[in-house]
Amino acid sequence: MDREKQPGFRDGAVDGIPIMVGYFPVAMAFGLLAKTVGVTFADACLFSLVVFAGASQFMALDLIKAGIAAVDIVLATFLLNLRHMMMSAALAVRLRGVRRGLLPIVAFGVTDETFSVASFKPGGLTAPYLLGLNGAAYVAWFGGTVAGYLVGQVLPAAVQSSLGIGLYALFAAILVPGLKKHAGALAIALLAGLLYLLLSRFTPLSSGWSLIAAIIAAAAAGLATLKDGAGEEEA
Amino acid sequence: MTEYLPLILGMMLVTYLPRLLPLAALTRRPLPPLVRRFLRCIPFAALGALITRGVAESGPGMMPATLAAIAVAAAVSFRGGSLVPSVVAAIVTAYLVLSL
Numbered sequence: 001m002d003r004e005k006q007p008g009f010r011d012g013a014v015d016g017i018p019i020m021v022g023y024f025p026v027a028m029a030f031g032l033l034a035k036t037v038g039v040t041f042a043d044a045c046l047f048s049l050v051v052f053a054g055a056s057q058f059m060a061l062d063l064i065k066a067g068i069a070a071v072d073i074v075l076a077t078f079l080l081n082l083r084h085m086m087m088s089a090a091l092a093v094r095l096r097g098v099r100r101g102l103l104p105i106v107a108f109g110v111t112d113e114t115f116s117v118a119s120f121k122p123g124g125l126t127a128p129y130l131l132g133l134n135g136a137a138y139v140a141w142f143g144g145t146v147a148g149y150l151v152g153q154v155l156p157a158a159v160q161s162s163l164g165i166g167l168y169a170l171f172a173a174i175l176v177p178g179l180k181k182h183a184g185a186l187a188i189a190l191l192a193g194l195l196y197l198l199l200s201r202f203t204p205l206s207s208g209w210s211l212i213a214a215i216i217a218a219a220a221a222g223l224a225t226l227k228d229g230a231g232e233e234e235a
Numbered sequence: 236m237t238e239y240l241p242l243i244l245g246m247m248l249v250t251y252l253p254r255l256l257p258l259a260a261l262t263r264r265p266l267p268p269l270v271r272r273f274l275r276c277i278p279f280a281a282l283g284a285l286i287t288r289g290v291a292e293s294g295p296g297m298m299p300a301t302l303a304a305i306a307v308a309a310a311v312s313f314r315g316g317s318l319v320p321s322v323v324a325a326i327v328t329a330y331l332v333l334s335l
Contacts, residue, residue, distance in 0.1 A: 015318070018318045018322045021322060021323075039238075040238065042237050043239045043240075046237060046239075046240070046243050047239075047246075050244070050247040051243060051246045051247050053246075056246060056250060064239070070239075070241055070245065073242060073245075073246070074242065074245035074246055074248075075249075078250075078253075081250045082253055083253075083281070084250070084253045084254045085253040085254075085257050086257075086277050087254075087277065088253065088254050088255070088257040088258040089257035089258070089261055090274045090277035090281075092257055092260075092261035092262040092264075093261065093275070095263070096263075098262060100262070103255070103259050104255060106258065107251070107258045107259070108251060108255075110254040110258070112285055115278075115281070116278065116281070116282055119277075119278035120278065158333040159330060161300070161333060162304075162327075162329035162333060163326055165300055165301050165325070165326070165329040166322050166325055166326040166329070167289075168285075168286060168289035168290070168293075168301055168304065168305055169308035169325030170318065170322050171285050172282075172286055172306075172309040172312065172321075172325075173309065173316075173318050173321035173322060173325070174282065174312075174318065175279070175282040175286070176308075176309045176313045177312060177313075178278070178279065178282075179279075184276075188279040188280050188283065189279045189280065189282055189283030189286075191280075191283070192280035192281070192282075192283035192284040192287070196284040197291060200288075200291070207288065211284050211288060214280070214284045215277060215280045215284050218279075218280035218283065219273055219277045220276075222273075222276035222279065223269065223272055223273055
């Protein structure tokens with residue numbers, strides 16, 4: 001059906017622009033911080049090229065500075081990034097007609113932001129679309145890292161912070177139109193937020209565990225609000 | 236040059252596998268309707284949790300700007316704005332609040 005309307009690489013890259021706007025300055029901050037902590041340029045680039053996970057890269061710099069052992073940093077990274085399992089699983093049910101050989105490349109670029117944009121893209125998801133989207137984000141992340149390390153702080157601090165805040169605004173801008181799709185969506189989002197706050201504040205769970213527990217619990221509770229067939233139109 | 240190679244490779248492994256395994260295992264696989272519905276609720280739950288975390292951990296002095304930016308992005312998006320105008324309006328808002 002509507003094969004000619006399947007989103008392609010170009011559509012993905014265009015949809016990635018709002019992510020690039022946020023990633024570039026945040027990656028610059030990473031590059032600059034890496035230099036400050038004493039990480040070489042090659043290592044800073046490698047972090048962004050092969051790990052490609054903002055929060056965990058910043059955490060790694062923090063832990064390196066504090067002299068934490070590599071094994072512990074890797075474990076903390078694992079816990080922080082477990083949430084991507086849920087995101088990757090959620091993307092899987094919407095991918096259609098994809099060559100299996102492309103999946104390892106598509107999977108590499110699953111971040112909070114690319115997942116969010118892709119999840120609320122109307123219609124089916126294709127591998128070229130995701131490659132364009134993830135590729136745009138990746139280029140901005142790596143480019144920002146290089147620029148931050150080599151050039152340092154060129155943007156005034158308030159501009160840099162505002163661009164970083166733009167990523168959270170992006171989440172809100174993505175979520176709002178989605179809420180119109182079905183009545184339970186707002187309840188699911190609010191419940192997830194509330195659970196995250198409660199878990200991260202009042203239990204010993206780390207931020208990573210709190211996040212994944214809140215997402216799973218709210219989505220499971222959401223099953224009760226989502227009627228059969230609702231939200232299946234994009235399938 | 237690459238003093239941190241083992242650390243970086245370790246981090247890559249534990250970041251990449253959670254991204255890859257569910258996608259590789261579940262793509263084009265028939266799933267029970269209940270599981271499909273559960274997975275369709277994930278984006279709403281994930282965004283709710285991520286936005287909340289963004290505000291809660293916005294750092295010293297950043298919370299008003301973060302909240303204002305999120306509210307503006309939500310409002311522009313609610314009125315039918317696409318992502319770029321919503322985010323640009325939010326960034327300008329954050330900048331104005333931070334410059335107050």
